[in-house]
Amino acid sequence: MKPSVIPFKPSRKKIDILDQTRLPGKTHWVECKTARDVSRSITKMHVRGAPAIGVTAAYGFYLEIYSLLKNGKKITKSTGKDTKQFLDSSRPTAVNLSWATSRMVHEMETFFSENSIMPENLTDNKKIQNQLLTQIWKAAEEIHLDDAARCLAMGSNTADLIMKNVPKEKLNILTHCNTGSLATGGIGTALGAIRVLHERNRINRVYADETRPFNQGARLTAYELIKEKIPATLVVDSMAAYLMQKGMIDAVIVGSDRITRRGDVANKIGTYMLSVAAKAHSIPFYVVAPLSTYDDSIETGKEIPIEKRDEKEVTHIGGKQIAAEIPVLNYSFDVTPYENITSIVTEKGIFEPSGS
Ligand code: MRU
Numbered sequence: 504m505k506p507s508v509i510p511f512k513p514s515r516k517k518i519d520i521l522d523q524t525r526l527p528g529k530t531h532w533v534e535c536k537t538a539r540d541v542s543r544s545i546t547k548m549h550v551r552g553a554p555a556i557g558v559t560a561a562y563g564f565y566l567e568i569y570s571l572l573k574n575g576k577k578i579t580k581s582t583g584k585d586t587k588q589f590l591d592s593s594r595p596t597a598v599n600l601s602w603a604t605s606r607m608v609h610e611m612e613t614f615f616s617e618n619s620i621m622p623e624n625l626t627d628n629k630k631i632q633n634q635l636l637t638q639i640w641k642a643a644e645e646i647h648l649d650d651a652a653r654c655l656a657m658g659s660n661t662a663d664l665i666m667k668n669v670p671k672e673k674l675n676i677l678t679h680c681n682t683g684s685l686a687t688g689g690i691g692t693a694l695g696a697i698r699v700l701h702e703r704n705r706i707n708r709v710y711a712d713e714t715r716p717f718n719q720g721a722r723l724t725a726y727e728l729i730k731e732k733i734p735a736t737l738v739v740d741s742m743a744a745y746l747m748q749k750g751m752i753d754a755v756i757v758g759s760d761r762i763t764r765r766g767d768v769a770n771k772i773g774t775y776m777l778s779v780a781a782k783a784h785s786i787p788f789y790v791v792a793p794l795s796t797y798d799d800s801i802e803t804g805k806e807i808p809i810e811k812r813d814e815k816e817v818t819h820i821g822g823k824q825i826a827a828e829i830p831v832l833n834y835s836f837d838v839t840p841y842e843n844i845t846s847i848v849t850e851k852g853i854f855e856p857s858g859s
Pocket of ligand 1: 551552553554597679680681682683686687691692693719757758759760770771772835
């Protein structure tokens with residue numbers, strides 16, 4: 504199974520990022536050659552979705568070192584950590600970003616210690632420069648390929664679980680935000696699982712929340728579902744509970760941007776509300792996420808940094824103001840407590856959060 508669309512085209516000199524803010528209308532690629540370019544693209548949501556942000560940042564890290572060396576600039580002991588810190592500040596909630604940049608810093612520091620060379624002494628040595636660049640390029644590529652493999656494993660684990668636990672031949676699935684090929688380095692997390700279920704002929708219909716205010720569901724998930732020819736219907740976010748009440752939803756499947764030790768899950772704003780409604784209607788609520796989404800340093804969702812975005816995302820549509828002049832609060836994510844989650848499915852298996 505292949506990704507339905509790719510969010511970026513990396514190469515040794517640049518990464519072209521598909522501008523998702525223009526989808527589904529336009530296919531426009533943004534050329535990025537430095538960490539600054541990549542960070543801007545992440546902040547502006549040209550590329551978004553936790554695993555995709557992580558993969559992009561890994562390539563951004565490589566490109567920063569590449570451009571510094573090619574331009575004859577000095578690398579110092581702190582260059583790796585500074586680049587990481589800069590990339591990490593692009594968006595706060597998805598932990599996959601700092602997970603990927605930490606791996607890149609580690610790769611670079613390992614290179615220096617294994618070759619017993621000080622970063623400052625790299626400037627005049629082209630051979631060792633190229634060795635370093637090859638090593639960190641391979642690390643970024645590995646993060647990318649690894650994410651694709653994780654998506655396939657998660658998809659199959661989720662489909663197995665749902666087929667075992669939901670006693671129905673053809674399923675109606677509700678999903679939120681975009682968690683597909685555009686959000687990852689592979690087929691996706693929640694949407695990847697939906698693709699596997701579809702391949703197994705177990706999908707009756709997917710209900711895709713439009714996902715206000717950025718409309719990742721209406722623009723991106725709908726785009727991917729159409730490409731994959733999966734029967735799907737777009738609904739406004741506030742319709743979800745009513746569909747559940749009418750018995751039209753068999754399971755909810757969503758992704759995540761950060762999962763705490765006890766299993767609290769940060770995901771796109773509106774996910775918590777869905778979990779409350781699903782629980783009230785005894786509908787299973789599945790979270791599909793790679794282990795790179797786990798943040799072992801925190802116990803509860805209260806500790807997750809929640810991004811607040813520009814109020815224009817709420818007040819404007821297509822550049823046109825639709826709201827009256829009023830203060831706006833635009834939290835981009837919320838936290839679903841572990842008690843509301845039936846299972847978290849990773850590439851390594853199933854985790855039933857118990858809060859311990
Ligand atoms: O703000 P976004 O579009 O980056 O938010 C994306 C989500 O919330 C996804 O559900 C999450 O990253 C998991 S997807 C693979």
